[in-house]
Amino acid sequence: MNGTLSEAAALVSRMTVEEQALLLSGDGWWRTHGIERLGLPAITCSDGPHGLRKLEGLFGNSVPATCFPTAPALAATWNTGLIREVGAALGREAQAADVQLLLGPGINIKRSPLGGRNFEYFSEDPVLSGRMAAAYIDGVQGEGVGTSLKHFAVNSQETLRMATSSDIDERTLREVYLQAFEIAVQHSQPWTVMSAYNPVNGVYASEHRQLLTDILRDEWGFNGFVVSDWGGINDRVEAVAAGTNLEMPGSGDYNRNRIIAAVREGRLPKETLARSVTEVVAVVLEASAARKSDATFDAEAHHALARRVGGESIVLLKNDDGVLPLRAGQKVALIGDFAKAPRYQGAGSSQVNPTRVTNTYYELTTLLGAENLVHAAGCADEGDTNDTLIEDAVGQAASAHVAIVLAGLPDSYESEGFDRRSIDMPPGHVRLIEAIAKAQPNIVVVLLNGSAVSMPWIDGVKGVVEGWLGGEAGGGALADVLTGRVNPSGRLSETFPVGIEQTPAFPAFPSHAGNALYGEGLFVGYRHYDMRNIEPLFPFGFGLSYTKxxxxxxxxxxxxxxxxxxxxxxxxxxxxxxxxxxxxxxxxxxxxxxxxxxxxxxxxxxxxxxxxxxxxxxxxxxxxxxxxxxxxxxxxxxxxxxxxxxxxxxxxxxxxxxxxxxxxxxxARPLPRKLTRQSLVQDFSAIPAVYEEFARALGFAELVEPESAAASANMTREQVIAARKARVATRAFVNEMPINKVPAFSKGSLSEARLDEILRTASA
CATH class of the missing domain: 2.60.40.10 (Immunoglobulins)
Known part of the structure; x- marks a missing residue:
């Protein structure tokens, strides 16, 4: 984008401050501003990430688009080539809808299965998330449509998401919560990155200079622009100075006038404003050059791709006695309201208007024959049930060779905007499964859900299939796997715990106090279960096959x-x-x-x-x-x-x-340390003479002298052991002492002046 940046800079140099400020705010909900006199067009963005959601305004129906499986399902394929194909299909649909920027993928780490937006995020692991995101970005941008990697950063909960500070130590931040972004940025260079709503360690993500400038741009080499999450701006001038370019949606003159005033008063340098605008204009020029005015897409081909992806995402979790795949001639009882009215995507800003939706009942009828399939609802809307529904379902199941129960989480259980209250399925679904299991030993439970659920009924069933939120073709994908047309190859993209009490952030998630302390540190997902030797229900990366x-x-x-x-x-x-x-x-x-x-x-x-x-x-x-x-x-x-x-x-x-x-x-060689008065005595161990000087000044010369064999010879065994224990304890005491305490502790035998001299010499 270097050539485009120079062209953009030249264009920005011809703009007034007022025009520059105009370009840093959206024109309504989904478009940028253009400047007609300079021939600069506007561009349009649209929600994703698993399908195009082009809206006019905030509410209403979006244009028909292919609804692909949601992020956990995409990640469960562990197939970067396939995800690249999905990205390319999304890019073609965006071109056909005259959309230049797709708002996705979402790659925040799943800190807890209670996260209400987990169905939009790939995984609990940064390497899997980062590689999936990179493949997605390559696919979309290969079609000349930009992406917006989101939400940067540490956006883990929906509860009070615009106000709760994610308080986290630097190592955990880097190794767990930033690494996926780093992989995606350095491998695939998304055109934009979306800042998160939440503060990070007390500083709003949209105003976080360390995140947006020091790390994202200077360290990782990001060369696109940063867009706020919708309504994610706190202080507009601070956000521009920190590195947030585009405010969405537009706030009219409200924040624009603040930028103009800050420039005129010298609080915001003109160079900072110009640089911010140049980064936006460069992407606008890139997007405009890639626009395909006559673009179309093949809805049938994309539906077939959605089915193929769905098939690869499905995870076979249990298959006792080879109950699956279904065999020719078997009578199958298909139980559950989801069989005909599937839950195939999440709710909120990623909700897609699908081109068509298949269901498992229809698809199994096509593959097995109507004479071999019976159906009972078992549950009503939102997972409720009653004795009549249960009795009907049990009767149908008992008359069949195999019962397939479709269960999971209704729409009201997980959505953008709120976190889940538990990992349990609706009581009606649990009751239905347990009732069927008593009547039919050959029972398989198929789950439709956006994140992990508990399975108190698991010992009573022979098979469990994780179907995720499988998109518009999820019904066909499930039918393919259940009948063996597709050999299941999905592997879990997140750990499934036995109960919420096992999870890393329990009971602190979600936080309602305005500060979310990431006290579990590095130990998120499988890292937590491994370190504490906890046996989960199903581990990260797990999945069975019909072969071995x-x-x-x-x-x-x-x-x-x-x-x-x-x-x-x-x-x-x-x-x-x-x-x-x-x-x-x-x-x-x-x-x-x-x-x-x-x-x-x-x-x-x-x-x-x-x-x-x-x-x-x-x-x-x-x-x-x-x-x-x-x-x-x-x-x-x-x-x-x-x-x-x-x-x-x-x-x-x-x-x-x-x-x-x-x-x-x-x-490897140890990294050089910047030694200060807050450094510990042990930090000087690489400078033996200085370490010895500290030890002697503190009155512990024995630490730097060899253990006396002669002295040991005159001691009993117990005395030798006690002396060695004392030496170990003394060494720990000395090693962990900050050096600024040495002058006082040594009663001045090592002076403040000598301490300053040591620091100057060590830092030279």
């Missing part, structure tokens, strides 16, 4: 890796299909640090790939790991750092099933 895979071997290109020398290490993995059917496996690679310097996750996802294998076929996969794959964020140095030592590379089919392992010795 064997992990046959692992090899590294080297036994050692120098993280400071650049380059990479290559991991070779062999996987074989040992079953009777062709199928796809998701091969997941995790890294484990054997002796971390600071507490950290047990395993972290670092790479993955999805492969198709015929029966008996074996394939070799190659993964490449570099310095960042072994690094943690050091909040003292404000940089990524590698702790030298042994790292295990673990590979398998889920976060809890990693049969292959290889060990690497990783070499």
């Amino acid at each position: 895979f064997e992990y046959c071997g692992i090899d590294c290109s080297s036994d050692a890796f120098d993280a400071d020398a650049g380059g990479s290490v290559r991991i070779q993995v062999k996987v074989r299909n040992v079953g009777a059917l062709a199928g796809q496996e998701v091969v997941q690679l995790y890294v484990h640090e054997q002796a971390p310097a600071h507490p950290g996750p047990v395993n972290e996802l670092r790479a993955f790939d999805k492969i198709m294998l015929a029966p008996g076929e074996e394939k070799t996969l190659f993964f490449t790991l570099d310095q960042r794959d072994f690094a943690h964020y050091d909040p003292q140095a404000h940089a990524w750092s590698v702790n030298p030592g042994a790292f295990d590379v673990r590979v398998g089919g889920s976060s809890r099933e990693l049969p292959l392992e290889a060990t690497l010795e990783v070499r």
Whole structure:
């Protein structure tokens, strides 16, 4: 976009301050302003992210568009090539609707399954989220339509979302909540990034200079513009200064006049305003040049793609006695209101007006024959039921060979704007499943939901299928998997807990106090379950197939890796299909640090790939790991750092099933520290003479002198052990003392002047 930036800068130099301020606010809800005298057009944006939602105003019907599966389902495919196809289809539909900017994807990390907007976000893991987002962006922008990566940053709850500060330590911020954004920005350069409603550590995201300028632009190299979430501006002048370019929706003259006044009064430099406007104009020029006035799209082809994606997203969670796939000639009882009136998308700003919607009842009738299928509603709207509905459903189920119960979460249970109260399904759905299970041993539960649910009935059913919110073709996708036309290959993009009490942020989520303390730190999702050795209901990355895979071997290109020398290490993995059917496996690679310097996750996802294998076929996969794959964020140095030592590379089919392992010795030098009066004595351990001076001044010379063998010889065994314990305790006391305490503690034997001299010398 460099050429466009220079063209934009030239155009902006011809604008008045009033015109520049005009371009930093929307023209209503969905358009930017143009400047006719300069030939600068307006552009139009539209909600996404799983389908185009072009509206006029805030409410009303949007244009018909393909409703693809929602984000957790897309992520559950673990197939970046397929997500790129979805992005390309969305780009074509945006071109056909004369939309230049699609507001998506959403990649906030799922801190808790109670998050009301979890159906719009990919995963609990930043690597999976980031790679899915990068593929999506590549697909959309490859069609000449921009994306808006959102919501930047740490937007985890809907409760009081415009006012609650996400209070988080720097390491957790970098390693968990920013990493997905970093991957997407550096790999795919979205045209825009959308700032979040919430403050981060007390500073509104739309005014957060460190996030929007220091990290996003200066560190990651983002070269597009930042747009506010709709109504997400707090102080307009501060937002411009921090790096938020476009305010949406437009506020008329209200904030525009504030910008103009701030420039005239010298509170906002003219150069800052011009730079902000230039970044907007560059994207406008790029979008205008890519506009296709005669664009159309093939609705049938896109519906077929939605069905294919839906099929790959479905996760087979349980399949006792091979109850699935359904077999020819079986009589099937299809139970549940969702069978004919499916829940296929979330509610709120991502709600799409689909071109058509298929349901599982119709699709199974087509595949199995009407004579082999019976249906009972079992529940009414919103999951309520009664004795009559239950009795009818039980009767139909008992007369069949297999009962398929469609259940999950109704619309009222999860939406933008509020968080879920629990992870439980409606009591009516639970009652229905338990009643059917007593009458029909061959029962399969199919779930339609945007995030994890509890399953108190799981021991009483033979099969469980996670169907997510599968989009307009979800009914056909489910029919394909249930009948075996598609071998399930979806893998969970989030951990499913047994109960809400198991989850990382319980009971602090959501916060109602105006401050959300991210006290669980790094331990989000599977990182939490691994560290605390908690067995979830289903682990991250888990999923079954109608065939079986064997992990046959692992090899590294080297036994050692120098993280400071650049380059990479290559991991070779062999996987074989040992079953009777062709199928796809998701091969997941995790890294484990054997002796971390600071507490950290047990395993972290670092790479993955999805492969198709015929029966008996074996394939070799190659993964490449570099310095960042072994690094943690050091909040003292404000940089990524590698702790030298042994790292295990673990590979398998889920976060809890990693049969292959290889060990690497990783070499790295410690990062230089900026030493201050708040530094600890132990921070000077790399300067032995200074460390010794501190120890002697504090009266603990024995810490820097070798242990006396002669003295030990005159002690009993108990005395030797006691002396060694005292030495360890003394060392800890000294090491963790801030050096500004040494002059007083040493009664002046180490002076303030000497302390200043040590700092000057150490920092030279």
